[in-house]
Amino acid sequence: MLTKAKNKKEIKKGIEFFMVSNKFIHRFVKACQVVFLTGNGLKAESVGGNIFNEEKLSLKEQRNNAPEKFWQRVLDARKQYQQLQPNLGHFALVDLENRFEDFTLITTAIDGIHRRAGNKNLIELKGNVFQNRCYNCGTVFNADLKNVKPVCPHCGSTDILPNVLQERQAPEESKLKQAQRVSAEAEIFVTAGFNDQNEDIKALPFIAKANGAYLLEMNQEKTEYSDAMNEMITGNPAKLLTAIVLILEKI
Ligand SMILES: [Zn+2]
Structure with a gap:
């Protein structure tokens, strides 16, 4: 999908500051169970x-x-x-879902854009x-x-x-349990534009880490989770996601 994208310049710009380690790439390409967690920071508007x-x-x-x-x-x-229209970051997540055997996308966004972009194995923690x-x-x-x-x-x-869900409401129990289960099983757990105040949702990366997952954060700026991550890349999450897909395509 990305290879068909018209705006190649935008993708190139994403790669310029994409500094993920070889360690991450090696683990990522071999992983079966992959979880991405996104929030409102993924979209421009x-x-x-x-x-x-x-x-x-x-x-x-x-x-x-x-x-x-x-x-x-x-x-x-x-x-x-x-x-609102899906951006290249949303389409990158569709490419990633197609690439991995067991891929789950968890999101706190309520805008339904991931579904419209084409992601299927999706947990919308705060609804749609x-x-x-x-x-x-x-x-x-x-x-x-x-x-x-x-x-x-x-x-x-x-x-x-x-x-x-409104701001102060807790996530639905069945969805939260599903998110906790896939987080615990993840080999790779990546957050992109995610920053949430709900305690149960905030705990998901830590559940993944406690069960042996490798954690990567992509965000515009450091968050309170950054220190707990194995790696953190600062930048536009949508561009970083497109860059990661292009790197995988070259391997
Ligand atoms: Zn009814």
């Missing part, structure tokens, strides 16, 4: 000032207070998120703005961007909310 990221009330409280206004605001926010969840039967279903008031396709309930 972000969507701010909407119902998903700037509200003091919970989504449930807002819905119960004024359902029609709530669903209209949700629809407006979803349309904003729809404008393009999905709804039924609180009567638990069904998660794709949102209809034309229909303002959703109804559960499984049980007909209108006790529906967007399938996203």
